[in-house]
Amino acid sequence: MTNSGNTDNSDKTTPTSGDLAVGxxxxxxxxxxxTINYYVRxxxxxPPRKTSQTRALYPADFENRINKIKELQAAGLNLKGIKQVVNGDPSSPLASAMPVDRTNSSTAQSTTSxxxxxxxxxxxxxxDDDLYDNLIAAGLIRRPRTGPDGAPAHDRRDLSAARAFARLTSAGIDYPLLExxxxxxxxxxxxxxxxxEHLSSATRVTPTTQPVNLVAAFDAIxxxxxxxxxxxxxxxxxNPQS
Structure with missing residues (x-):
C-alpha cells in the first residue's frame, strides 16, 4: 500500500529541538x-513539519496527543468526535463532557495508554504486592491480560481503580472493608x-450525545x-479533617 506523504524510516537524520521522526x-x-499518517490526513x-519530500518531523507533544486519541477511543468515541475534542475549543460541550481523571495528573500524563x-x-x-494480590483474588481488579509482547499487563482503567484503592488504604482503611x-x-x-437502558433509548445522535458523553452525564447524575x-x-x- 502506498502512503502518500509518509515519512521514510530509513532516513537516520537525528531530529532537533525534541522533534520526533514518525518511526x-x-x-x-x-x-x-x-495510522499516524491517517490521523494527519x-x-x-x-500536519508535521516536512523536512524533505519523503520525511517529516513531529513535535514532541504529538506523543501526548496520540495517547489522548487512544484514551478517547478506549472510552468509545469515534474519530469524528475525537477530532473535535483534540482540536476543538476546550470549552465546547463535547470537550467539557469528557470525564477527566484528576488522580495524580503528573503521573497520569507520563503513563502511556x-x-x-x-x-x-x-x-x-x-x-503493595499483598494488596494487589488480594484485590485480584477478590475480583476487585481484573486479572492481567496478555500484552502484545506476551507478558501479563493491565490497562489504564485497571490503573485508575488501583490508584483509588491505594488512596483509600493511605487513609488507614483496612482491606476487610475494601473487600x-x-x-x-x-x-x-x-x-x-x-x-x-439509557444508551439504548437515546434516539438523537449529535457530537454531544455520543455514548461516551451520555455515560459521563449518567455518572454525574x-x-x-x-x-x-x-x-x-x-x-x-x-469539611476538612484536622
Missing part, C-alpha cells in the same frame, strides 16, 4: 506509522443495566444523587 513516535505510542492530528506491565502497574498505582465492595457487585450490575444521600448519612464529609 520514533510510533515506537513511543504503540501506534503504527500508517483526516485532521485528527495537525497502552498495556502496563505488572511492575509498572504497581509502581504507578501505589499498591466488602464485592458485596455491592449486584448494585454495580443493576446500575450498569440501568445505564445500558449518580454522583450527585449519591452525594445527597451522603449529606444525610455523614453530614461533615465535605
Amino acid at each position: 520514533e513516535l510510533s515506537k513511543r505510542t504503540g501506534v503504527t506509522t500508517a 483526516i485532521g485528527v492530528l495537525p 497502552g498495556p502496563i506491565s505488572i511492575s509498572d502497574f504497581l509502581s504507578q498505582s501505589g499498591l 466488602r465492595h464485592t458485596e455491592y457487585n449486584p448494585l454495580s450490575k443493576a446500575e450498569a443495566l440501568f445505564l445500558a 449518580r454522583r450527585y444523587l449519591r452525594a445527597l444521600q451522603l449529606d444525610e448519612a455523614y453530614p461533615d464529609w465535605r
